Amino acid sequence: xxxxxxxxxxxxxxxxxxxxxxxxxxxxxxxxxxxxxxxxxxxxxxxxxxxxxxxxxxxxxxxxxxxxxxxxxxxxxxxxxxxxxxxxxxxxxxxxx
Numbered sequence: 001x002x003x004x005x006x007x008x009x010x011x012x013x014x015x016x017x018x019x020x021x022x023x024x025x026x027x028x029x030x031x032x033x034x035x036x037x038x039x040x041x042x043x044x045x046x047x048x049x050x051x052x053x054x055x056x057x058x059x060x061x062x063x064x065x066x067x068x069x070x071x072x073x074x075x076x077x078x079x080x081x082x083x084x085x086x087x088x089x090x091x092x093x094x095x096x097x
Contacts, residue, residue, distance in 0.1 A: 003034065003065070004024070009030070020040060049073060049077060061083065061086060
């Protein structure tokens with residue numbers, strides 16, 4: 001399965017809020033969710049962003065590809081930096097062996 005991390009729109013007209021979810025990359029935006037990673041509400045002041053960092057990092061390490069919007073939000077909470085660090089650590093250990 002080609003998993004993607006993307007935003008799923010919830011909320012009524014004119015009041016958008018989003019869930020950060022993992023789903024099959026071949027499905028449409030509002031398809032059945034594989035995993036729920038957090039939420040994003042751009043209408044609050046300041047913007048509300050909550051992410052389960054451990055679960056998001058697990059999905060990234062398992063090969064899930066974030067969309068551009070999800071990538072921006074994950075980088076704001078530091079998940080992408082942790083992912084890059086973990087990937088480089090894994091490569092360094094693999095080269096040592």
